[in-house]
Amino acid sequence: MKPAVVIGFLGSTLDASKFGPSRWLKWRPTVSLVMHEDLRVDRLVLLHGRRHQRLADYVITDIADVSPETLVEPHLVEFDDAWDFEEVYGKLLDFARAYPFDPEVEDYLVHITTGTHVAQICLFLLTEANYLPGRLLQTQPSRGTGDPVPGSWNVIDLDLSRYDSIATRFAAESAESASFLKSGIETRNEAFNRMIDEIEQVAGRSRAPILLMGPTGAGKSQLARRIHELKKLKRQVAGPFVEVNCATLRGDSAMSALFGHRKGAFTGAAADRPGLLRSADGGALFLDEIGELGLDEQAMILRAVEDKRFLPVGSDKEVASDFQLIAGTNRDLGHAVREGTFRDDLYARLNLWTFTLPGLAERREDIEPNLDYELDRHAEREGERVTFNREARECYIAFATSGEARWSGNFRDLAASVTRMATFAPKGRIDAATVSAEIERLRRLWSGASEGDDGLATVLAPDVLAAIDPFDRVQLSFVVTTCRQSASLSQAGRTLFAASRARKASSNDADRLRKYLARFGLDFEAVAR
Known part of the structure; x- marks a missing residue:
């Protein structure tokens, strides 16, 4: 011994x-x-x-x-x-x-x-x-x-795992927390479930910033709100949830909105303004589309996260605010750092806990439980319960989980689709005719036919568009659509050149796509926006 x-x-x-x-x-x-x-x-x-x-x-x-x-x-x-x-x-x-x-x-x-x-x-x-x-x-x-x-x-x-009753209770509470983060929806996608389990552990044990990546409509905002509510249940935060869409902040007003200002700091500053960071003190601040912030705002955000202090516009005295930062973006921040549009020190601070939310097209097995969830939300919102008949439900799910359904708007598309069907449902019952009409509506939406064009008019001038042959126009339309559905240039390149890249010893899909778009005077960032 x-x-x-x-x-x-x-x-x-x-x-x-x-x-x-x-x-x-x-x-x-x-x-x-x-x-x-x-x-x-x-x-x-x-x-x-x-x-x-x-x-x-x-x-x-x-x-x-x-x-x-x-x-x-x-x-x-x-x-x-x-x-x-x-x-x-x-x-x-x-x-x-x-x-x-x-x-x-x-x-x-x-x-x-x-x-x-x-x-x-x-x-x-x-x-x-x-x-x-x-x-x-x-x-x-x-x-x-x-x-x-x-x-x-x-x-x-x-080693609490040695105590069966404690281990069982801990497992039950962890499962309850994970379900809470998923809004109680029993998801079937293994990768998404693993990610939620990781977020549940991080939310319970770390105060470091959390970065949520993924395409628009993938549910970043909703998940951020649930993380705040989970932390509040665990008494790790007591303050409010403050959400900011950074894409709406422009110029001098961005500094004022985020960090506040003193009365008289600039023309129109008729009174003191606390700013959104002060409002989030003791709670959580969700900076959605953080990649859209300017470099000056990024520098001040970094200081506020690290030192919990910052300087309002027009003030010579710092203020304090202690908040849980959750950031969201549909951009490739690593690529933005290389291009010089995002600070590498802020990216390093955000990149400790990074989670990429899959789009709905990557979670087709979760469409059915989310369909029920959206019907429940409609009932709460409108005060009326709407259901499917069996044939209509099977028809809708078959289409929704097929490769034909693109779900380019992710859960926003699904929520809008359910709302339309529930609105048109005769006597609160969605029938096959309602589903058939909605499927055609989604097909038109995703093909761009509802606007009467192929979507290229939004990125090309009329004279440039008129000079493109119909053959090239079809191909370019598909490329532009793929870019808009992708989180980065590299991802779009991998999707577009999936077959040819498998036959090459080495390839640079991003460079191939960049050169293709350049033929028409386009670049990925402009197309993706």
């Missing part, structure tokens, strides 16, 4: 006693430790302060009398204020880092019965974090026997 080493504080009150035979009738935690027949203590690391040196010598002498095989190693730990959490934790951390622990050779027990409550809490935290590589030891006097010495002891193993 490996030698057993106990680490613990001298109890300035519990370990004290009058000198004389009567002291052996009193339960003294540190002395009683070595009096148990079923607990071997080969070495005792006794932590104490200078003012208790006499008591420490007294206790060491008694331990030598009852357990001469136990080596007592006194260790001086001096606190100016034993109830100052920061001081106690810091000095115990210094002790833990400096002590020559060797778990391969020795077993360690951390005695948490003595010391102030602050010291006991700090010992617990340091053991849980494995700075003290052992298990927790609790002792107490025997009660009701007339002889409190040596009392009883038990070891607490912080």
